[in-house]
Amino acid sequence: MQNDLTIQQIKITIIEYWEQNVKPLLDPFKEEYCNYIIDLGLIENKLSNELECIVIELNPFAQSTGASLFDWKTDVNQLTGQLNEIEIRVRSDYLPNIDEYTKFIFEQSQLSTKDNLLLGDDDQEPYFTLLNNIHTQLTS
Numbered sequence: 001m002q003n004d005l006t007i008q009q010i011k012i013t014i015i016e017y018w019e020q021n022v023k024p025l026l027d028p029f030k031e032e033y034c035n036y037i038i039d040l041g042l043i044e045n046k047l048s049n050e051l052e053c054i055v056i057e058l059n060p061f062a063q064s065t066g067a068s069l070f071d072w073k074t075d076v077n078q079l080t081g082q083l084n085e086i087e088i089r090v091r092s093d094y095l096p097n098i099d100e101y102t103k104f105i106f107e108q109s110q111l112s113t114k115d116n117l118l119l120g121d122d123d124q125e126p127y128f129t130l131l132n133n134i135h136t137q138l139t140s
Helices: 004-029 098-119 127-139
Strands: 036-045 050-060
Touching (some): 004 050, 098 127
Antiparallel strands (some): 036 050
């Protein structure tokens, strides 16, 4: 479980990443992207011991989009910006088999990259196929 200092660093990293990388890309499209939900992931860079952000998904701000660690009913004031502070929730427990999961994703990524370079094939396998492979690997 992370301590308060780690959680604060995670929040700072996410806010800085959004301000420096995401917001500038979406600002020119304010009409289309005035309200959105963004899923970000954090990866620890083992060489620098720093956290790095990646964008996982960008979705419209709508109840049809999953609220993740929030709830559309109980957190409506937070989600609609009626509260003054940005809230970032951090999952402090880890998924079971996460080491196996990340190893599998890395291996699949490496194989895909190697195959594309060797075959000159620029088409990548659909993401849902990768997810099906992961599910099969973890449940077998």
